[in-house]
Amino acid sequence: MSVHELETLFQDKVDKEIKIEPKDWMPEKYRKTLIRQISQHAHSEIVGMLPEGNWITRAPSLKRKAALLAKVQDEAGHGLYLYSAAETLGISREEMLEQLHNGTAKYSSIFNYPTLAWADIGAIGWLVDGAAIMNQVPLCRTSFGPYARAMVRVCKEESFHQRQGFEILLTLSKGNEAQQRMAQDAINRWWWPSVMMFGPKDDESPNTLQSMKWKIKRFTNDELRQKFIDVCAEQVKFLGLMLPDADLKWNEERGHYDFGKINWDEFWQVVNGNGPCNKQRLDARRKAHDEGEWVRQAAVAYAEKKKMKATMVAA
Amino acid sequence: MQKDWPLWEVFIRSKQGLDHKHVGSLHAADAQMAIENARDVYTRRMEGVSIWVVESQHIHASNPDDAASLYDPANDKVYRHPTFYELPDELKHM
Numbered sequence: 001m002s003v004h005e006l007e008t009l010f011q012d013k014v015d016k017e018i019k020i021e022p023k024d025w026m027p028e029k030y031r032k033t034l035i036r037q038i039s040q041h042a043h044s045e046i047v048g049m050l051p052e053g054n055w056i057t058r059a060p061s062l063k064r065k066a067a068l069l070a071k072v073q074d075e076a077g078h079g080l081y082l083y084s085a086a087e088t089l090g091i092s093r094e095e096m097l098e099q100l101h102n103g104t105a106k107y108s109s110i111f112n113y114p115t116l117a118w119a120d121i122g123a124i125g126w127l128v129d130g131a132a133i134m135n136q137v138p139l140c141r142t143s144f145g146p147y148a149r150a151m152v153r154v155c156k157e158e159s160f161h162q163r164q165g166f167e168i169l170l171t172l173s174k175g176n177e178a179q180q181r182m183a184q185d186a187i188n189r190w191w192w193p194s195v196m197m198f199g200p201k202d203d204e205s206p207n208t209l210q211s212m213k214w215k216i217k218r219f220t221n222d223e224l225r226q227k228f229i230d231v232c233a234e235q236v237k238f239l240g241l242m243l244p245d246a247d248l249k250w251n252e253e254r255g256h257y258d259f260g261k262i263n264w265d266e267f268w269q270v271v272n273g274n275g276p277c278n279k280q281r282l283d284a285r286r287k288a289h290d291e292g293e294w295v296r297q298a299a300v301a302y303a304e305k306k307k308m309k310a311t312m313v314a315a
Numbered sequence: 316m317q318k319d320w321p322l323w324e325v326f327i328r329s330k331q332g333l334d335h336k337h338v339g340s341l342h343a344a345d346a347q348m349a350i351e352n353a354r355d356v357y358t359r360r361m362e363g364v365s366i367w368v369v370e371s372q373h374i375h376a377s378n379p380d381d382a383a384s385l386y387d388p389a390n391d392k393v394y395r396h397p398t399f400y401e402l403p404d405e406l407k408h409m
Contacts (some may be wrong), residue, residue, distance in 0.1 A: 023379050070359075077356050084340045093319045093342060150339070157360070296344075300320065303345035 014215050019145040022088035030214055033207065034144055035089050036105075037216065039096045042082035043107035046100075047281050049075045051115040052124060060118060067164050068121060074157050081150040088146045101286050109267065110193050112275030119172055119179075119186035125165010127187070127194040127232065133158050134228045135198065138218035166235070173239040180241075187236070188244040195259075196267045198225040226256050233257045322371040323349040325356075327363035335367050343368075 059065035099105035247260035343349035
C-alpha cells in the first residue's frame, strides 16, 4: 500500500473515532507530534512537583501536609503514566529525560514561577490545576489510545487537587486581614501565568489545525482559555477576592467574559528560558537524576545477584 | 549512560471475582520492584486487590496489519449469536 493510501486509511479511522494504538500504522508527523506533546506533558508533571514540594515541610497543619504530600505523589504518578504512554511510540525513557535535562524538551512554563507563600499552594491547586483539568478533560478522548487512557486516570485524580487548592484559599479568605491579603496576593501572581497555560493565541499556534484534524486536540487554545476564564470569574466570587484584571467583564452578547490583554512578551520570555525559576527547576531535576544514579545501578546489581542465586539453587 | 531498567506490563484485579486487567507499564530492576512500584503508581486509591507484572519483552502480540485475515473466519458466522434464531415473542426465559 502506498503512503498516501495508508494516510487515507489512517485519517478515516480517526474521523470514525477509532482509536490509534501503538502498533497501528501512523504518519511520522503524528508520531512525532505525540511524542513531543506527551513527553512535554510528562515533564510538566515531574517538574510540577518542585514548586509545591517547596511547601511540604512548611504546611500549616498535619491535614494540609498529608494532602499536599498525596498531591505531589500523584504528580509523580501522572508523569509515569505519561512517560509510559510516550514510550509506546518508540522513544525511550532515557532519551526523554536526556531531552528534559539538556533543555531540548519543554515543560509547562507555569512551573518556572516561584511559590512565595503558603497561599500559593491554594492558588496553584485552584488555578494551575484548574487550567490543567480544562486542557486534560478533552484529552481523555484524544485519538491515540495509550495517551487517552493515561489521561482518564490523570483526570480522575486531578479533581482532588483542584478542590484542595480552592479549600485552602477559602479558608484563608475567611481568616484575618493578613491571611486574606496573602490569598489575594497569590491569586494576583498566579492568574495571568495560568491564563497563559493554554498556549499562544490560535492565529499564532501553527500546529493547532493539524492536531485538530488528527483529533489529538479537541478544542483550540483560545476556546479552552475562554472557558477557563468564564469558570474562574464565577468561582472567585465564593472567595470574596478579585481576579487581577480590570477589563474582566461579562459580555451578554458573546455569552462570555471579556478579559484584558495578555502579556505575550512575558510568555515567550519564560518559554525561552528566562522565567524567574527556569534555571533552578532544571538544576534541581538534573541534580536529582545525577544523585540517583548509584541507586539505579545498585538496584540492577541487586536484581542480578538475586537472579544468579536463584539459578544456582535451581542447578 | 546507564540503560533504562527493563519495562514491565502491569495487570490489576480491581476486586475479587474480576479478571486482571492491563493498566499500563513501568520500569523496574526486577519483578519484586515492579510489583512494589505498580502498587505506588497504579493503586494509590484502592484500585486493586492483586497485581500481576510481566516483563514486556515476554509478551507476544498479533499484528494489527493482519487483523482483516486473522478475524475473517469469525466475520460471517451470525448463527453463533442467539439473535440469529427466530422464536415466538411469547416464549419466555430463552
